[in-house]
Amino acid sequence: MLQNFKAISLSYKKAPLDIRELIALDENSCRQFLQTLKGFIQASDILVLSTCNRTEVYYNADADADYSTEIVKLLGITKGIDNISQYLDYFTILNQHSNAVQHLFEVAMGLESQVVGDMQITNQVKQSYQWAADNDTAGPFLHRLLHTIFFTNKRVVQETAFRDGAASTSYAAIELIEELTADVVADPKILVVGLGEIGADVCRNLADKGFRNVKITNRTLAKAKLLAEECNLEVLPFEDIVQGLKEADVVISSVARETPFFTKEMIKRLNVLSYKFFIDLSVPRSIEADVESIPGVLVYNIDTIQNKASEALQQRINSIPKVKQIVEESIEQFNDWSKEMVVSPTINKLKNALETIRQEEMARYMKKLGPNETKLIDNITKSMMQKVIKLPVLQLKAACKRGEAETLIDVLNDLFDLEKQSSEADIQH
Template sequence: MSHPFKAVSLSFKKAPLAIRELLSLDEAACRRFLHTLHHDLGLSDLLVLSTCNRTEVYYAADDDRSREIILALGDLKARADIGDFLPYFDLLTDADAAVQHLFEVAMGLDAQVVGDLQISNQVKNAYQWSADADAAGPFLHRLLHTVFFTNKRVQNETTFRDGAASVSYAALELVEELTADVAQPRVLVVGLGEIGADVVRHLADHRSDYGEIVLCNRTRARAEQLAEECGGLRVVDFENLVPALKEADVVISSINRAEPFFTRELAANLEILSFKFFIDLSVPRSIAADVEQVPGVLVYNIDAIQSKASAALELRLAAVPQVRAIVAESLAGLQDWAKEMLVSPIIQKMKASLEQIRLEELDRFQKKATPAESKLLDEATRSLMQKVLKQHVLHLKTACKRDDADALVELLGEIFDLEKQPVA
């Protein structure tokens, strides 16, 4: 692809959770980072995507600006040791590779749980932030709209999104596995963001397997709304969290904060008499690593939520070749558009040249013409100009698809004396 599109990626494939959580960004941080990259580094076509599994920057620049971007991320996160993290980053300096990667991320092909739906919404949010910051150029707009169109095709034409295989569903499966020997286990979910809310919905669908499902969120109204949606679940305030923790067999946390909320000291005061399972879906982690040192406590973080061989996942894996074929079609269309964009300035110059000739000739003849004849001359010459231009544009676009436009551009430049024409 001729566009200078590139990407910097830190993901679960190379970076463990301990590294990812240090460099993760919430919405406010993503917006600040966009401003820095756009205004301080002068980058365009920007997309900043940060999830529990990845922190990525997509950008357009003639030169590789990866190191500057990583250093700027280090400044944002106040990490003077950012250089130590360089081996964990993938630097995609080829436009084809960067575009392909974004498609695979957005479709869920590159997800920890294949086909995870949540990443699609996260990409949409990242695109909105870029548009709000006026950091999305024509290429990124076209690219993201192509991504969203492709996503709809995948949804409608394949089984890739069928079933409930996702990070939140994998969390449910982990709960079922851990509590297989516990009669009517009690589950407490703390933090009801997108993933936490999805976990609650999955638990509610299997409520007969559980003694109680309890919700806790900083904003109680959010917890009450979700509890009602799920058919009536118990809600506790943050102030009453400790008694709820003591009652629970499983604690699922998806709290969004910079430092762990659940500490070893907190866990040690829970008077644990049997095994208590803590499942941390947050990045950065909301459960401190040393909590597991408390007797009876077992902690599982996001990296423990692996793709499980469920029927839904098998359907998705079987659909991967079909998804890749749809992506390939979209990439081919995007490639044609990018090539045509290269000759767009030539087309505008040709149009300006023909319009100038048309107006000069009209000026010669209109002096002797009646108003009716003048109007007819204007319409006739405009129609003639459009037909001439259309033929040349079609030839140019065909040549672009053959990667053979250079000779035709040079010939048209001589015919229409385009060097003297300003870009419209």
């Protein structure tokens, strides 16, 4: 049977954030959903991937089996959404085997990410693969596919600049903090002021990178508490901001207002004794330009960070053709293996059929032979069998590459009556 890999994808390309948030699955939900799918659809391999930018299901089923609508409905049940069918238009359905394989490769490489070359996505795919393995929804096909993808990712990292540099503004800010504090303080105290979209992303990246001394503050305390819980960070009450500013080595400002929040007079009163870094992520700027005239204070604005991110992004974009070439080579090799999977049952049946004939003929003469003669004849007949089977196996594999395997499989089945041989072997077992 030919492999028929398929995919259902809901991503940032078609679905806005509020829809993605509604349908996203956490780890427990992913595991539960895998078990639900395992019980409801006839698929040999199932993979569920859910990130902030996408929720996707991949499965391997019969050519005429299309479980797309059922999977979306089951997703609605898992999420407690009664009318999930109203969101069907936000999903992309990939029913062609080659399209689904190509899509998973491109997702795992970061070619489909909002920030091209996203470094986190490969780890998220690995996590999804682990869940599939834990829940027994990964068969030989999925195992081989994912290991090919991970090997491809290594080639992309080693042979291209696709993963180099920080291509998102929030990640570039983290990279800047690392550069600024590397030779100054081992574990910098960081204060994030304002939790707009970029500020919140910075907090998540700080947590992912393992920064421990991070406090966040926001006029709306509930918003700060929610993000602090998600990222395991400490909340500083907004009324205590002056004390927080005094203690911090790095202050990240993501305050949305028309005039600067941090003035020269405010920062002057902090009595900076050594150094203090201010990173302004706001537009309009939330830190007065002349704050940097205060001794020990250094200010970096959004342009500095975006230039850093833009350079890295351009470098990644320039690497895309090479990445696609590597992906194409990997898919070609994987497809060769995938096609050979189709003929392996026939090869095994043919080997078994010939071995049965050999054993039957050996049994006829065993009683008349001594141990040495028996061993010699056993070796001779095994060698003959291997030579007899070598050409049909090579022809089958060549037929795979030409897309003609099924015809040759039918011929071999008829010639050696392999279906009957296989049935008899099953009965004996």
